Amino acid sequence: MTVDPKTAPAHGPIVEIDLSALCANYAMIRDAAPEARVSAAVKCDAYGLGLTPISRALFERGGCDEFFVAYPEEGAALREALNNAAARIYCFAGPSEETLALYERVQMTPVINSLTQAELWAKRGAGPTVVHIDTGMNRLGAPMSEAQAIAATLSAAGREVSIVMSHLACASDPTHPKNKDQREKFVEAARRFSGARLSLAASAGALMDKAYQFDLVRPGIALYGGSPFDADDERICDVATLKAPIVQLRDLRPGETVGYGATFTATAPVRIATVALGYGDGYPRNDTPAGAAIVNGALAPIVGRVSMDFITLDITSLKNPVKIGDYAEFFGPRLRLFKAAAAAHRVPYDLLTGLGGRIDRRYL
Numbered sequence: 001m002t003v004d005p006k007t008a009p010a011h012g013p014i015v016e017i018d019l020s021a022l023c024a025n026y027a028m029i030r031d032a033a034p035e036a037r038v039s040a041a042v043k044c045d046a047y048g049l050g051l052t053p054i055s056r057a058l059f060e061r062g063g064c065d066e067f068f069v070a071y072p073e074e075g076a077a078l079r080e081a082l083n084n085a086a087a088r089i090y091c092f093a094g095p096s097e098e099t100l101a102l103y104e105r106v107q108m109t110p111v112i113n114s115l116t117q118a119e120l121w122a123k124r125g126a127g128p129t130v131v132h133i134d135t136g137m138n139r140l141g142a143p144m145s146e147a148q149a150i151a152a153t154l155s156a157a158g159r160e161v162s163i164v165m166s167h168l169a170c171a172s173d174p175t176h177p178k179n180k181d182q183r184e185k186f187v188e189a190a191r192r193f194s195g196a197r198l199s200l201a202a203s204a205g206a207l208m209d210k211a212y213q214f215d216l217v218r219p220g221i222a223l224y225g226g227s228p229f230d231a232d233d234e235r236i237c238d239v240a241t242l243k244a245p246i247v248q249l250r251d252l253r254p255g256e257t258v259g260y261g262a263t264f265t266a267t268a269p270v271r272i273a274t275v276a277l278g279y280g281d282g283y284p285r286n287d288t289p290a291g292a293a294i295v296n297g298a299l300a301p302i303v304g305r306v307s308m309d310f311i312t313l314d315i316t317s318l319k320n321p322v323k324i325g326d327y328a329e330f331f332g333p334r335l336r337l338f339k340a341a342a343a344a345h346r347v348p349y350d351l352l353t354g355l356g357g358r359i360d361r362r363y364l
C-alpha cells in the first residue's frame, strides 16, 4: 500500500507521519501498563501508515520487540523490514498446509485458532506457539470447549505454548458488562496452558483498566494516534496528518449548486475551494455532506458530494485569504483524528486503513 514515488502526484494529497509521536504513544502505553510487555499490532501495512518505517521506528527507537500481523505474508515483509533482527513476530491467521513453510522460513510464531490448526502445527511445525481462545467475540479463535484438547495436542508434540490470548468485543465501552464476562472466561481458559503468558488487551483493554493488561498487551490504533474508545482519549498523540492542496477557487451566486447530484445549493454568495483529495484516496463519501478541513487556521465544512479525486469546501466565512496551493488539513494536530473520523461518520480505524496508495506518505 505504501506509495510508489513514481506515481504519487507532485501536487496531490500527503499524509505526514510523525515517528516521534508514534514512539511517544508506545511509551505512554508502557507507562499505563507497567507490569505488562507492550507489543505492536502492525497488520494492514501498520494501519495504512507503512509497515517498514513504522515497525523500524518501534523496534529501533521505541524498544518494541514483539509484533502481531494478520497474514503470514505480512510477517515475511516485517521480517525483511526489520533486517531479520531478533524480534518476535506472531501471526493471527494461524498455519495452513499452504503457509506452514512460510512460518518456518520467516521464524514466525502462529496463533492457533482451532484444534485443526493445533494438530497441523503439532505434526509439522516447530518452535513456540500462541493459542487464541474465543471468549465471546465469535469471530476468530478456538471455542472454550476445544481449549483442553488443543493444550493436550500441543503438549504431546512438545510444542511450547508461549502465549494464550483472547480478544475483547466491547472494550470501546469500558463500562460494557461483556468485558468482565470475557475476562473471567479468559482466566478460566488460560488455566489449561500453565506457564504461558496471558494476553487479552488491544489498545482499549490496555488503556482502560489494569485488570485487563495481564502479561502482554497488543495495541494497534492507539500507537497510530486513534482513540480505541467511543470517545477521544487525550493521552494519545496525533501521529498522522492528512492534507491536500487547493486546486481551484469558485464564487457562487445564490441558486448555484456544487458537485454530483447537486446536493448543495448556495442560498447566498458562497466561496468554494476544490481540494485534491477524494474517495479514491480513502476519504469517506457520504450521501449527505459530512466532515470538514482546516484551511489557514479555520474550519471549513465539506459541501457537495465527495468525488473520486476532489472535495469541495465552503470557505466563505474564512477571514484569512485563501489561495490556490494552500493546504487543507483533514486530520492531524489541528483536527484530532477521532473527531475528524466521527464527523465523516467513520472511526479512526477505517479512516487510517482506507488511506489510498496515491497519497504520498512522508515521515518526520
Ligand SMILES: *Cc1c(COP(=O)(O)O)cnc(C)c1O
Binding pocket: 041, 043, 092, 167, 201, 202, 203, 204, 218, 219, 220, 221, 222, 228
Ligand atoms: C487488530 C487487533 C489488535 C489491535 O487492535 P487495536 O484496537 O487497534 O489496538 C489486537 N488483537 C487482535 C486479535 C487484533 O485483531
